[in-house]
Amino acid sequence: MTITLNRVLRNSLSKKVLTAFSLILAPVFAMAADVVEPPQEFNPMAWDWSTLLTLALMLLVILVIARAFDIGSLTEKISGKRLVSPHKINGWVAIIFLVLGLIGVWYEMVYHGKHVLLNDAASEHGAVYDSMFMWTFGFTFVVFIITEVLLFYFMFRYSYDENRKALYYFHNNKLEVIWTVVPAIVLTFLVLRGFNTWSKITSADNEDAQEIEVFAYQFGWKARYAGADNKFGDNSFTFISGSNPLGLAVEGSIDELSQSLTDEIAALEALIASADDSAAVWSARLKDFEAQGRQRAYPEAYKKIREMAMDAESGAYVRSLEKEIKRKSTNIKRIAKFRADQNMFNKSAYDDKVVTEIVLVKNQPYVFKFRARDVIHSAYMPEFRAQMNCVPGMSTQFAFTPIKSTDEARAEKGNPEYDYYLYCNKICGAAHYNMKIKITVVDNQAQYETWLAQQAPVVAPVEAPAVEADPASDTTSQATPAVAFN
């Protein structure tokens, strides 16, 4: 039997299309070449000619192959004999692809591999991590090379031949068992090792670890150190205000917030009271606008006025105000409830230090406690092999010990500007890409303490200790402590 392959190519069709295709591709290549080295003016000497030339060559090759195909099929059609088998050609292309591909893989590993953060970890568990990685890499790379080489070699070796018949080979239980069991064994090994690594990382010994709170918000990070008392002050999202971005239990700032919320509610209520008037005003304005026929000239303004008038008319405006009032009064109520809780307001937040740079001491274990204010963020510290999501309403943590100071890393990279950063790694809004905080690892405790001393506490310490000793005058003298955040 003869297999009716689509042997006879429609000669004119493929030629036309390939020409059109190259016409489309040419500007792309040109653009690519152009943008790599953007020329200031028309100066062909400045162009990246080697790239252009390579691309032009590629195009030429495509066209030549296409011609070969077309001529071949045409000749075949005329002579009725097969001159060039597309199967053989594809087999050859497969081998060429394989060779170039392997070179490409090798090139990538050499050229880009050096930028990859491997055997380069700046944290204690990083070494464990990297060795886990290398084991996995070893196994998968061997499998990758073997299977891909076989795949393309088979393409070349067994390309179609009319005089040959394929092997009628349905199954072979022994073979199938082998390649079920061998991967299973390898994976068992990887799973056990992975399990080990994972437990080591997640159950890091926290006995003498120092806690640092990392706080994420759209779009930035803040870190909090516990201060002299080594205790973090309590916090709640209901306490957050412009002057208290972390929502710490600081009486003065919270009372201020309550007061300003109460004022805002009063203002909103006043707006509601005058809502009827404002509805009248807006509809009058709308009528004026329409009467003067200015809709055409100022479509944007017209749209806005009409929206306002319609909202006022339908009561949507009042409803939105009422919703705001409800939200704010809920906030006040919650604050009041917390305010009654003396444990929460034990002033341990006062000496906390809120900072915009994380400073760590080399070889000191740390536990990072993560908190988010608005949406989910993720604290990603690639050099330390550390990452954890920051979820609003949920506390997460990650523990590690830095082992390489910033200075050492700089020396190693040969880059005096090099710095560790903590990035956001969970999509969180438009400025997601710009959400980072610097991490500095210092060599010794003294450097860290010097730095910490320079940071202002949340509430400046009260000057006269006598006042604190006298509980009777406490409430009066305390007034509203100034809240100082950086």
Place this chain on the structure above:
Amino acid sequence: MNSKKKIKDPEPLVAPGKFNLWLLMLASSMLFASLVSAFIVHKPDAQAKSTWTAFDLPIFFLVSVLIAVISSVTIFVAFKAAKNDELNTNKTFLALTLGLGLAFCVTQYLGWKQLVALDLTLVNARPEDISASYVWMITGVHVLHVLGGIILLGLALSKAFKLEIHKKSMTLMSIAHTYWHFVGLLWIFLYLFLYFAQ
């Protein structure tokens, strides 16, 4: 070519409509499984934040259980009757089931009213209402399923009045029958779940 000989395809073993119904019921079971497992997963989490309070389910939901049981019996009788060509019994019991289905919706409505009276609305700033929100979601989605069942029953009843349901034409009847048992059982399960899981 067709005129030459009559084509006789082998009949599928199961009526396609009924097979599809089983699959549909499987899919909606998964929907309820997701709601119920969300409830289970969320509960300890919310309890830790003390934003979860158990409350007594409205007594009308229990009445709904009763109605579900009774209507399962009536639809079964209607189904058997249709199979034995007792068309009048079939009609009567179909109508009865339809009536009970509507009664089921009424009891659900009364149950919701009871919840509202207890200030356990779907949306409220009160944190303990997260448990209530789940009760509303689960009962709401279930009532939508019941409404689907009522439409099926209505179709079956109108067919029954046109004498199109009998021993030889049972597909719609048996679909309505199966589906009605499904929503009934589902409600009994959901009631027990909400009763004990809180």
Place this chain on the structure above:
Amino acid sequence: MSTAALHAEHEAHHEHKESFISKYVFSMDHKMISKQFLITGIVMGMIGMIMSLLFRLQLAWPDDQFSIIETLLGKWGVDGKLDPNFYMGLVTIHGTIMVFYVLTAGLSGTFSNLLIPLQVGARDMASPFMNMLSYWFFFMSSVVLLISVGVETGPASGGWTVYPPLSALDKAMPGSGLGMTLWLVAIVLFIVSSLLGGINYISTVLNQRTKGMSMNRLPLTIWAFFFTAVLGLLSFPVLLGAGLFLIFDRSFGTSFYLSDIYLEGVGALENIGGSPVLYQHLFWFLGHPEVYIILMPALGITSEVISCNARKPIFGYTAMIISLLGISFLSFIVWGHHMFITGMNPFLGSVFMILTLIIAVPSAVKAFNYLTTLWKGNLRFTPAMLFSIGLVSFFISGGLTGIYLGNAALDIQMHDSYFVVAHFHLVMGSAAIFGMFAGIYHWFPRMYGRMMNNTLGYFHFWITFICAYLVFFPMHFMGLAGVPRRYYQFTLVEQFDVWIDVNKLITVSAIVAGAAQLLFLYNFFVSVFRGKKAAQNPWGANTLEWSSPIDVRLHGNWPGDLPTVYRGPYEYSRPDREEDFFPQYVPDESAPEVLEPEKAKSAPAEKEVEEESSVFFAAIKRVFGLG
């Protein structure tokens, strides 16, 4: 619709001419519906691809201006600079379109519809009406999604996974307003479409097979579509549940996912007690099976195409089915590997890690079986065959990186980095789209009765294949260097500077790959109308679809009786036969094979059929091929 009714209709066709509407628009013929799915899928795919090119331009040349961006996007691309909000929108909609509209509906919708009735020997789907509804729900869903791109506040922009609270709060980002509402509407419509389709696929495979077509004679395509449909049926309702909670949180103010939130410019919100992680659990319970919903039809198509074009039986038919079954089953219990770093219990993380890595075993079996099928074959490189081999290559390279990501410990560093982007674009994106191309090139004659041009197909393949590797291979290295995904630009940290060149290479390759798709589009649409007329069985394939006349459009598929199946689908190059194929529907004159036992056919009494319990057992029997 019952088969009898179908017959009436089928016979009626010979006398009445169908109206345009019933033939091309509200058609209930599975072949027409599959074409509708395909064309919609191709259109959505082009849109998704153009979106990816737009944001690739931004990533490669963040400081340059492109007038095309302003022309296409208007206020989102003032001065040819892509707006960061819209960048997020493009990323999100690109993901949504590719995952749901192209690779779920476009791939599985097209080929399940085309092949299930044809390859099991049925007149049409179990319920042609539901099938039509399925397409039109999908169509509406696509329209709603495209509309959402044009709304004033921009499309949904929280990533295709739309994690709350970002997606639940319209004040958190502009895209979470109307755009997100429309996204949810589109997805709900999509779920309905998917369920209607899936129910039909399962029901047809189990219940409508022709005489002699026992389960162990089904082509692997059908097995793959069957498992896919089961996965969809069980997982999409869960996404519906997750979506319902999200809709309620957004529109009615409940607190299922929201807790302790303070928004800049708004203040502290009222919601407390919700759990954002709950959404991730529900989402990924769908999301992981979804990966296999995308990939398995492509694997099924590959099995068929490779076997047919290697002129060799597929190696390890049973092993292939068992590994599909294993993958399907495991896919339901591994969703946690998307959440290793959400602060989940480390013990739970270990469990998910173990389960996840087990998936590598059935996947490895599949890859080795494909290789062995090629070994000592007689490989005919049609474009379909090339795309199938390309799929195997991607499946291996992308699958191997899954072993890194499934490892909870390694995931700490790689989570949400470019390594993940590389991994899933290779194993699920490129592999599945190659499966789709393979399917299109292979079954084009079956769909349109004409052939596509091979030379253009070769160029389409090689350019796309090389460019896909050029795009995704370097991304592994970026990921390993700690470059996070979904970043609008990488110019803000000095460490990322080394990747500027790589980003340019990736973008140029992506544009070239995009241009190569024009070759495909041209080839496709011209061949529909002007392609060479195809022979009845142009590839010399064994399966039933080539026994139904391909030159006339026939609702009911076979003019006479349904074909009878005499053997399995992969009898290629049998030593005892001169031809190198032996179709399933051709009786063997020399040694008439014994048909499967007739006991099930001894028409069960009607009373029995009506019993629910017996219906259930009958269904079970059919599932296991006992009936």
